[in-house]
Amino acid sequence: MGCVISREVSSGIVSEVREERSVSAESNRKTDEVSVKNADRNLVEVQNGGNQKEDKNGGDNRVPRPRGERRWPKPNLRLSNPPKHLQGEQVAAGWPPWLTAVCGEALSGWIPRKADTFEKIDKIGQGTYSNVYKAKDMLTSKIVALKKVRFDNLEPESVKFMAREIIILRRLNHPNVVKLEGLVTSRMSCSLYLVFDYMLHDLAGLAASPGIKFTEPQVKCYMHQLLSGLEHCHNRNILHRDIKGSNLLIDDGGILKIADFGLASFFDPNHRHPMTSRVVTLWYRPPELLLGATDYGVGVDLWSAGCILGELLAGKPIMPGRNEVEQLHKIYKLCGSPSDEYWKKSKLPNATLFKPREPYKRCIRDTFKDFPPSALPLIDTLLAIDPAERKTASDALRSEFFTTEPYACDPSSLPKYPPSKEMDAKRRDDEARRLRAAGKAQVDGVRKTRTRDRAIKAVPAPEANAELQSNIDRRRLISHANAKSKSEKFPPPHQDGQLGYPLGSSHHIDPDIVPPDVPFSSTSFTYSKEPFQAWSGPIAAPKRKKQISGETMDLSKPFKDKVKGKKIIV
Numbered sequence: 001m002g003c004v005i006s007r008e009v010s011s012g013i014v015s016e017v018r019e020e021r022s023v024s025a026e027s028n029r030k031t032d033e034v035s036v037k038n039a040d041r042n043l044v045e046v047q048n049g050g051n052q053k054e055d056k057n058g059g060d061n062r063v064p065r066p067r068g069e070r071r072w073p074k075p076n077l078r079l080s081n082p083p084k085h086l087q088g089e090q091v092a093a094g095w096p097p098w099l100t101a102v103c104g105e106a107l108s109g110w111i112p113r114k115a116d117t118f119e120k121i122d123k124i125g126q127g128t129y130s131n132v133y134k135a136k137d138m139l140t141s142k143i144v145a146l147k148k149v150r151f152d153n154l155e156p157e158s159v160k161f162m163a164r165e166i167i168i169l170r171r172l173n174h175p176n177v178v179k180l181e182g183l184v185t186s187r188m189s190c191s192l193y194l195v196f197d198y199m200l201h202d203l204a205g206l207a208a209s210p211g212i213k214f215t216e217p218q219v220k221c222y223m224h225q226l227l228s229g230l231e232h233c234h235n236r237n238i239l240h241r242d243i244k245g246s247n248l249l250i251d252d253g254g255i256l257k258i259a260d261f262g263l264a265s266f267f268d269p270n271h272r273h274p275m276t277s278r279v280v281t282l283w284y285r286p287p288e289l290l291l292g293a294t295d296y297g298v299g300v301d302l303w304s305a306g307c308i309l310g311e312l313l314a315g316k317p318i319m320p321g322r323n324e325v326e327q328l329h330k331i332y333k334l335c336g337s338p339s340d341e342y343w344k345k346s347k348l349p350n351a352t353l354f355k356p357r358e359p360y361k362r363c364i365r366d367t368f369k370d371f372p373p374s375a376l377p378l379i380d381t382l383l384a385i386d387p388a389e390r391k392t393a394s395d396a397l398r399s400e401f402f403t404t405e406p407y408a409c410d411p412s413s414l415p416k417y418p419p420s421k422e423m424d425a426k427r428r429d430d431e432a433r434r435l436r437a438a439g440k441a442q443v444d445g446v447r448k449t450r451t452r453d454r455a456i457k458a459v460p461a462p463e464a465n466a467e468l469q470s471n472i473d474r475r476r477l478i479s480h481a482n483a484k485s486k487s488e489k490f491p492p493p494h495q496d497g498q499l500g501y502p503l504g505s506s507h508h509i510d511p512d513i514v515p516p517d518v519p520f521s522s523t524s525f526t527y528s529k530e531p532f533q534a535w536s537g538p539i540a541a542p543k544r545k546k547q548i549s550g551e552t553m554d555l556s557k558p559f560k561d562k563v564k565g566k567k568i569i570v
């Protein structure tokens with residue numbers, strides 16, 4: 001679409017990008033040919049990032065890396081002071097100084113579109129730190145989605161996190177990954193808009209729509225696209241870390257795109273850089289993260305993909321835990337508890353706490369005996385307790401699920417659904433509540449109630465993501481700084497040992513907040529009066545909103561992490 005248009009920005013920037021471009025000029029030709037219709041050729045090439053190759057079949061052929069290039073691309077989150085000349089050039093190109101001062105790398109080679117060249121049509125989504133609008137690009141007449149990222153106090157940390165999302169998005173170029181088309185900003189405003197293609201649906205919204213039940217070929221079609229998008233991310237050493245239905249957008253041609261890279265991160269295939277375990281929405285979170293792993297890889301996204309596969313075939317989420325303890329318990333009950341061998345080799349921080357007295361037997365095949373037979377080996381693999389056994393997205397794409405009849409249908413043959421997003425499901429929910437409250441007609445009420453029930457099932461319990469660390473960090477931030485929305489995503493720096501999850505040390509768990517049917521070793525639970533409550537949720541904290549220091553805190557969203565000293569990559 002070419003939102004990022006007009007002139008080249010800086011000789012320095014452009015030469016850097018050109019070097020990349022020369023490596024893969026061939027591979028970019030196709031994308032460029034499409035984009036060049038709308039925009040200046042040079043800048044579109046820059047926008048494409050230069051080192052990616054589009055493969056419409058979902059394959060992911062990596063372009064050879066030039067000599068001397070880093071083995072794995074690392075976002076420059078800690079570089080808070082880009083060279084002055086670069087900042088100057090970017091400001092001259094129209095970027096606001098508060099942005100260039102912190103995340104020059106994310107802007108490199110791009111110039112901003114002006115906000116008044118878009119016409120907002122409707123609000124279509126809301127995230128933890130953003131609002132998403134449907135808008136019309138006045139220059140091209142194209143309908144787009146504008147994700148408005150808020151920066152209340154222009155805190156460098158929050159801007160850096162947004163920069164990471166932009167850097168990651170710019171490295172991705174695949175039909176099943178949402179494409180960042182451009183950035184919109186103004187010198188005056190403290191917000192930034194990310195421009196994306198407009199997508200009519202998300203998978204959570206579709207799955208929660210009354211009357212929609214996916215057939216086997218349709219499930220295969222969505223899963224193939226999801227795994228193809230993941231394969232692309234993983235081959236670029238990017239973990240998404242929040243795969244769930246509402247982050248899988250679907251356009252009116254049935255094309256699925258992985259969206260919301262706000263929690264995504266580059267990972268080190270050599271496992272030398274630990275990462276935070278506090279990622280992924282609870283229902284889709286793999287056991288190793290619940291057990292505190294900081295050394296993990298593609299397996300985390302594959303687990304989430306397994307949960308999605310189960311959900312699409314079962315018509316409801318397969319492991320809807322209300323808090324972390326219950327989530328782990330649901331996992332053990334379905335997938336079995338980790339083997340002794342795995343406990344030994346994984347050295348997971350929370351292993352001693354969550355080792356059940358008696359091992360649980362795996363019963364995936366029994367539980368899902370009504371699933372299509374070819375789906376069982378795949379779901380069995382994706383939901384393996386040991387992440388190494390989940391293999392890779394490429395392996396999943398080669399599994400018999402996709403190579404036996406009935407085959408995946410073509411995306412274009414999928415039914416044309418009315419617009420349906422997770423947000424629409426919530427709207428229906430609100431409407432049903434309003435109608436019930438007003439004592440409207442019984443029949444109508446019954447129908448809406450069913451809709452509501454389903455919508456709720458498709459969305460993780462809000463409390464599910466409220467965690468110890470986030471609560472403490474929020475409290476600290478709210479009382480120490482007068483910030484709100486950003487603080488929920490960007491807590492202040494802290495040492496791991498200070499709060500929450502001291503790596504490698506044991507935790508205290510209040511037995512009162514452990515669901516009664518969770519038979520973990522009783523010796524593991526030690527009563528503590530510390531302000532712990534990591535295992536939050538309905539059991540410990542039934543309220544959605546919490547009043548802290550006079551501010552209303554919304555605990556209903558996954559808490560976005562931050563850099564912890566030098567050790568943990570978030």
Ligand SMILES: Nc1ncnc2c1ncn2[C@@H]1O[C@H](COP(=O)(O)OP(=O)(O)OP(=O)(O)O)[C@@H](O)[C@H]1O
Pocket residue numbers: 124125126127128129130131132145147178196197198199200202246247249259260261262421422423557558
């Ligand atoms: N390109 C798009 N087209 C249409 N709708 C979109 C698009 N991108 C996002 N949305 C809608 O906006 C919602 C929020 O977007 P997104 O998940 O990117 O924001 P976020 O602030 O990172 O959210 P979260 O708190 O879930 O992490 C999505 O669930 C989706 O319904």
